[in-house]
Amino acid sequence: RLEMRNFGVKVCLIEPGYFKTMITNTENLEKNFHSSWDKLPEEIKASYGESYLRQFVVMLKVMQKTYNSNLSLVTNCMEHALTSLYPRTRYSAGWDAKLLYLPISYLPSALSDAL
Numbered sequence: 001r002l003e004m005r006n007f008g009v010k011v012c013l014i015e016p017g018y019f020k021t022m023i024t025n026t027e028n029l030e031k032n033f034h035s036s037w038d039k040l041p042e043e044i045k046a047s048y049g050e051s052y053l054r055q056f057v058v059m060l061k062v063m064q065k066t067y068n069s070n071l072s073l074v075t076n077c078m079e080h081a082l083t084s085l086y087p088r089t090r091y092s093a094g095w096d097a098k099l100l101y102l103p104i105s106y107l108p109s110a111l112s113d114a115l
Helices: 026-039 042-048 050-064 072-083 095-105 109-114
Strands: 013-016 090-093
Touching: 013 072, 013 095, 026 050, 042 050, 072 090, 090 095
Parallel strands: 013 090
Antiparallel strands: none
16 A cells, blocks of 8 residues: 555555455355365375364354355445545455454554453
């Protein structure tokens, strides 16, 4: 963002929370993770353990329940950034981005890592 300022280009950051899209689709992610897991050398599989993969998939399924399906929250940010005379530097789309990720970004790294 700052590097582009010297060229007269204003860069706006759109930092969305989690939304229901094909990228976050649990079935697709699980299929891709299992495919990648099957290709790993046995040494790496042993380091992580089968339980790692199972717990990760369970976590994805739990998280998916909180994903927002209203993509207009993101596209509205994009529209504002593109059409506003004075666009903001940062846009946070979704409740989780505003209430969780944005405040966490201001914490010291050790504390945010713990959370």
